[in-house]
Amino acid sequence: MSFAPDITEQLARARADLRMGVPVVFAGPSGVLVLAAETLAPQRLADVLALGGTPVLAITARRATTLKARAYDGDLARVILPEDATPAWVHSIANPADDLRAPLKGPFNCARGGNADAHRAALRLTKSARLLPAALVLDLPDARGFAATHGLTCLDLATAAPALEERSPLYPVVNARLPMEASEAGRLHVFRPEDGGEEHYAIEIGRPDRSKPVLTRLHSACFTGDLMGSLKCDCGPQLHAALAQMGAEGHGVLLYLNQEGRGIGLANKMRAYSLQDQGFDTVEANHRLGFEDDERDFRLGSDILKSMGFSAVRLLTNNPRKVEMMQASGIDVTERVPLAVGENRHNSAYLATKAAKSGHLL
Numbered sequence: 001m002s003f004a005p006d007i008t009e010q011l012a013r014a015r016a017d018l019r020m021g022v023p024v025v026f027a028g029p030s031g032v033l034v035l036a037a038e039t040l041a042p043q044r045l046a047d048v049l050a051l052g053g054t055p056v057l058a059i060t061a062r063r064a065t066t067l068k069a070r071a072y073d074g075d076l077a078r079v080i081l082p083e084d085a086t087p088a089w090v091h092s093i094a095n096p097a098d099d100l101r102a103p104l105k106g107p108f109n110c111a112r113g114g115n116a117d118a119h120r121a122a123l124r125l126t127k128s129a130r131l132l133p134a135a136l137v138l139d140l141p142d143a144r145g146f147a148a149t150h151g152l153t154c155l156d157l158a159t160a161a162p163a164l165e166e167r168s169p170l171y172p173v174v175n176a177r178l179p180m181e182a183s184e185a186g187r188l189h190v191f192r193p194e195d196g197g198e199e200h201y202a203i204e205i206g207r208p209d210r211s212k213p214v215l216t217r218l219h220s221a222c223f224t225g226d227l228m229g230s231l232k233c234d235c236g237p238q239l240h241a242a243l244a245q246m247g248a249e250g251h252g253v254l255l256y257l258n259q260e261g262r263g264i265g266l267a268n269k270m271r272a273y274s275l276q277d278q279g280f281d282t283v284e285a286n287h288r289l290g291f292e293d294d295e296r297d298f299r300l301g302s303d304i305l306k307s308m309g310f311s312a313v314r315l316l317t318n319n320p321r322k323v324e325m326m327q328a329s330g331i332d333v334t335e336r337v338p339l340a341v342g343e344n345r346h347n348s349a350y351l352a353t354k355a356a357k358s359g360h361l362l
């Protein structure tokens, strides 16, 4: 019998630690101390520098490209901290907000050779904590001892790295009747992941026949568009048009996935909006922040559909990646139903970029 948290539970703790600015430790053949750049407090940086060694700032290859730093590890770069590194320096590498106003100094001295597995895991962890993907990493000679002395979350790298790539199983928590404007025959189902992450929702309209393809919308949360009526995207009109079509047909399932900002979280999406005000498009803004164009995993949607008893859908979308990911994860997409609504003068460039760079069909 053990009450000790397993790796999934430890990772959930580690995410919370990083969001608060508390370091975590990865223990492996060579252990490391990890702090998220975004939440790095001045005293913690001073403490890390006082430990000696060669602290590096791990950033993604996307961010490295903008900074013209050498990504010797392929998907990431390890920028060696200058001896006089300040919190402002660390934040300016991690956060592109001031890239244009204060062009970064460079050239950067980047580590090459050795093993970057812990750095890669650290970046995955910052992303999954919805922080900027940048982490201060310092080699520790006795990682487990250091974690025990300082009461830090200690993750075994060999178990944590694969666990960070997996998606957590979702289980149904509750469902209840929800009469809506679009249909009085609505039912809201709540699904919860086992890893303490975001819940996702399914809005079932009518009682769709499980043996036939169901009209389905895979909708990613957009606080600004869905709730605030933002004109910068088409999410609000798409949400309402999808529900209206399901209401009119009498059946449907709208999956509301809490993947705000194409999976980067609302704070990072607002950082991307700020970059868009500096002239970058939606894809360039994600890259400058260090993210891929789209960090979402639509297999979540397949998991929910399967658990509700569906195996085939008529998918309301303009995004071919959604169709591909559904198919690849065992849900048959018998038809793509276009959903082109809500274009206006504020979002026409955004929609054009999605068509040109992300393959969206208009």
Ligand SMILES: Nc1nc2c(ncn2[C@@H]2O[C@H](COP(=O)(O)OP(=O)(O)OP(=O)(O)O)[C@@H](O)[C@H]2O)c(=O)[nH]1
Pocket: 218, 219, 220, 221, 222, 223, 232, 233, 235, 238, 259, 260, 261, 262, 263, 264, 268, 269, 272, 273, 282, 286, 316, 317, 318, 319, 322, 339, 354, 360
């Ligand atoms: N990072 C980022 N996310 C954005 C931006 N504008 C909107 N989003 C997010 O993009 C997602 C839009 O999701 P969906 O409506 O499912 O979009 P889609 O991939 O365009 O596909 P379809 O609407 O099905 O055609 C939401 O999570 C929004 O929060 C942006 O400029 N940057």
Ligand SMILES: [Zn+2]
Pocket: 222, 224, 225, 226, 233, 234, 235, 236
């Ligand atoms: Zn939106």
